[in-house]
Amino acid sequence: MSETVRRKGRIGYLLLLPAAAWLLLFFVVPFYSLVATSLFDPAGSDFRGYEMDYAFGNYVDVVRDYAGPLGRSLLYGALATMFCLVLGYVLAYAIAFKAGRWKNLLLVLVIAPFFTSFLVRTLSWKLILADDGFVVNTLQALQVLGDDGRLLATPVAVVAGLTYNFLPFMVLPLYASLDKIDHRLIEASGDLYANPFVGFFKVTWPLSLPGVVSGTLLTFIPAVGDYINAQFLGSTNERVIGNVIQSQFTDANNYPVASALSVLLMVLILAMVLVYVRRAGTEELL
Amino acid sequence: MSQLAEDAPSSEPAEAPTAAASDPSYDGLRLQRLTKSFGSGFTAVDALDLDVPRGSFFALLGPSGCGKTTTLRMVAGLETPTSGSITLSGQDITFAKPYRRPVNTVFQSYALFPHLDIYENVAFGLRRRRAKEVKAKVEAMLDLVELTSQARKKPAQLSGGQQQRVALARALINEPEVLLLDEPLGALDLKLRRAMQIEIKRIQTEVRQTFIHVTHDQEEAMTMADTVAVMNAGVIEQMGAPAELYENPRSTFVANFLGQSNLISGTVVSRSSDVTTVDMHGIQVSVPSGRTHVDGDRGWVGIRPEKVLIGEEGAELDAPGNTIPGGVISDVSFVGVSTQYLVRMPWGQELQVFSQNTGRTRMFRTGERVELSWRPEYAFLLDQAQDASAGAQRDGQ
Numbered sequence: 001m002s003e004t005v006r007r008k009g010r011i012g013y014l015l016l017l018p019a020a021a022w023l024l025l026f027f028v029v030p031f032y033s034l035v036a037t038s039l040f041d042p043a044g045s046d047f048r049g050y051e052m053d054y055a056f057g058n059y060v061d062v063v064r065d066y067a068g069p070l071g072r073s074l075l076y077g078a079l080a081t082m083f084c085l086v087l088g089y090v091l092a093y094a095i096a097f098k099a100g101r102w103k104n105l106l107l108v109l110v111i112a113p114f115f116t117s118f119l120v121r122t123l124s125w126k127l128i129l130a131d132d133g134f135v136v137n138t139l140q141a142l143q144v145l146g147d148d149g150r151l152l153a154t155p156v157a158v159v160a161g162l163t164y165n166f167l168p169f170m171v172l173p174l175y176a177s178l179d180k181i182d183h184r185l186i187e188a189s190g191d192l193y194a195n196p197f198v199g200f201f202k203v204t205w206p207l208s209l210p211g212v213v214s215g216t217l218l219t220f221i222p223a224v225g226d227y228i229n230a231q232f233l234g235s236t237n238e239r240v241i242g243n244v245i246q247s248q249f250t251d252a253n254n255y256p257v258a259s260a261l262s263v264l265l266m267v268l269i270l271a272m273v274l275v276y277v278r279r280a281g282t283e284e285l286l
Numbered sequence: 287m288s289q290l291a292e293d294a295p296s297s298e299p300a301e302a303p304t305a306a307a308s309d310p311s312y313d314g315l316r317l318q319r320l321t322k323s324f325g326s327g328f329t330a331v332d333a334l335d336l337d338v339p340r341g342s343f344f345a346l347l348g349p350s351g352c353g354k355t356t357t358l359r360m361v362a363g364l365e366t367p368t369s370g371s372i373t374l375s376g377q378d379i380t381f382a383k384p385y386r387r388p389v390n391t392v393f394q395s396y397a398l399f400p401h402l403d404i405y406e407n408v409a410f411g412l413r414r415r416r417a418k419e420v421k422a423k424v425e426a427m428l429d430l431v432e433l434t435s436q437a438r439k440k441p442a443q444l445s446g447g448q449q450q451r452v453a454l455a456r457a458l459i460n461e462p463e464v465l466l467l468d469e470p471l472g473a474l475d476l477k478l479r480r481a482m483q484i485e486i487k488r489i490q491t492e493v494r495q496t497f498i499h500v501t502h503d504q505e506e507a508m509t510m511a512d513t514v515a516v517m518n519a520g521v522i523e524q525m526g527a528p529a530e531l532y533e534n535p536r537s538t539f540v541a542n543f544l545g546q547s548n549l550i551s552g553t554v555v556s557r558s559s560d561v562t563t564v565d566m567h568g569i570q571v572s573v574p575s576g577r578t579h580v581d582g583d584r585g586w587v588g589i590r591p592e593k594v595l596i597g598e599e600g601a602e603l604d605a606p607g608n609t610i611p612g613g614v615i616s617d618v619s620f621v622g623v624s625t626q627y628l629v630r631m632p633w634g635q636e637l638q639v640f641s642q643n644t645g646r647t648r649m650f651r652t653g654e655r656v657e658l659s660w661r662p663e664y665a666f667l668l669d670q671a672q673d674a675s676a677g678a679q680r681d682g683q
Contacts, residue, residue, distance in 0.1 A: 182397065184397040185397050185399060187384075188393060188398075190363075190364070190384040190385050191363075191364070191384050191385075191391045192390065192456070193385045193411050195385050198414060202414075207400070
């Protein structure tokens with residue numbers, strides 16, 4: 001009896017092994033190397049090599065030098081997440097409760113953009129928002145935009161691009177938790193004197209919170225780190241932290257600064273997520 | 287079958303609400319010509335007329351798919367009637383929104399809010415109506431259903447029986463004019479069910495509100511309700527006190543669905559003011575006129591298995607009445623308090639006989655020849671146009 005239990009336990013560990021090895025090799029080792037690099041002496045270079053001198057000052061430097069892009073990343077990420085939540089919730093609600101036999105088709109449509117490359121989709125937004133495109137022309141005609149007003153190379157374009165690109169990551173978890181809601185609970189709330197509006201806020205919304213939490217996390221985390229949208233749809237004024245990290249790594253070859261920024265971003269996001277999950281009070285639902 | 291049910295109200299004018307179309311003085315729940323058809327052309331409830339007096343414990347009994355739950359959902363406002371009307375205390379609520387009706391439901395699935403604790407589940411209706419003294423009321427209600435110690439638990443942490451009580455408390459606390467119970471005990475095991483039946487009955491006696499209980503369990507309906515309406519295929523077959531329904535069924539469906547019945551084909555020979563004489567495969571038996579529910583001359587003579595006495599062939603039986611000789615025991619099952627016999631009659635039919643094990647008669651063995659008899663006042667006569675096996679498969683669902 002105890003022999004078989006032990007044997008089963010051993011098989012469990014064996015099954016863990018490939019994934020654990022993968023993570024060790026491609027996550028733990030690079031992460032260690034990233035943290036180590038962030039503490040290298042910034043005076044080093046590709047030619048002379050770097051020295052480890054626990055330069056915690058790197059972090060102070062990057063916060064001082066790149067507070068702007070860092071703040072923009074968080075702001076654009078937060079705005080895009082908010083828009084995704086509003087648009088995505090309505091869409092997921094409609095698919096889960098009102099779509100009937102069109103449910104599966106609509107879900108396929110939500111995922112359909114993934115069949116083309118992220119880059120191509122973002123570039124096509126460049127066309128949509130172009131200065132002589134129909135969106136800008138229409139908005140000008142409606143006097144929403146001034147005659148020389150534009151969308152491309154503005155924060156609006158970056159946030160719109162982020163919202164578009166990450167919408168499916170919001171819709172799918174929202175749909176999953178809305179679809180799980182027992183319709184009889186909503187009937188019960190009506191039976192207990194809640195009109196549809198109150199019923200939504202007292203029953204449907206709280207029960208969809210797991211979807212809201214995972215949807216916002218799945219949107220916010222990549223949106224903060226994304227720099228493709230800022231690159232193609234923004235100007236230098238919309239530079240986000242991702243752009244800085246990328247140029248520090250590949251153009252300036254300043255590895256310690258780039259690493260320090262990466263670690264900082266990661267820690268910031270992790271801290272915000274922890275606070276958020278706590279505040280949402282949904283640990284038990286996650 | 288449906289013909290019979292539609293005729294039923296006219297034969298009993300006291301139960302025919304059509305006469306008093308919109309009588310505002312009636313303080314109970316009144317359904318008039320209530321109909322629900324679904325898109326597919328299926329009519330779940332067909333021109334249903336029903337009066338439920340205030341303060342009564344009323345059971346809607348029928349097999350699954352008979353329309354009883356649809357009827358309940360129309361009263362709750364969760365389903366919109368195709369035609370007909372629902373009035374409560376003289377007020378028309380046919381199309382009122384569910385949250386505007388003084389009606390609450392105990393759902394079959396309980397439908398407790400999983401994200402709220404027991405206290406908040408029970409308080410839900412009060413909070414929506416901004417009631418005063420929520421705390422005192424919720425505590426009193428939790429006390430009534432004996433769940434005070436569970437107040438801060440989530441529904442998932444409770445047992446089935448406890449969840450059932452929460453569902454009951456959550457509905458009752460709103461003091462609805464009508465409480466609807468949709469198969470509320472269906473998910474519980476037999477022992478707990480018995481306990482809850484008594485519990486719900488006790489609570490109803492205490493609060494004196496109108497309870498409408500939907501069930502497919504005839505025993506449950508008979509133990510709990512003052513009035514039982516047997517429903518089949520969207521119409522009410524028969525309605526009355528449990529004993530009255532059991533003793534004097536008016537259709538083969540009721541005869542079979544409530545307990546078991548022996549139905550023997552016969553031809554009416556003569557009718558007098560108090561007795562109908564029927565020729566049953568060459569044997570003349572009599573049935574009281576008040577228990578004769580057939581106009582033509584072909585009928586089913588019905589008798590409950592426990593009303594049939596079994597005796598030695600040629601022996602003097604202590605039941606002066608209808609005596610049928612020539613039976614042969616084809617099966618015996620001893621169940622403790624009684625013995626159940628299957629007796630093959632000369633005309634080929636097998637009749638059921640339940641014999642109390644009083645010790646006054648000996649047990650018979652398979653193959654023995656016996657004589658059956660019953661007192662005429664226990665027999666009933668049903669229309670032979672009806673299917674003799676209607677409603678018999680209730681345990682199979």
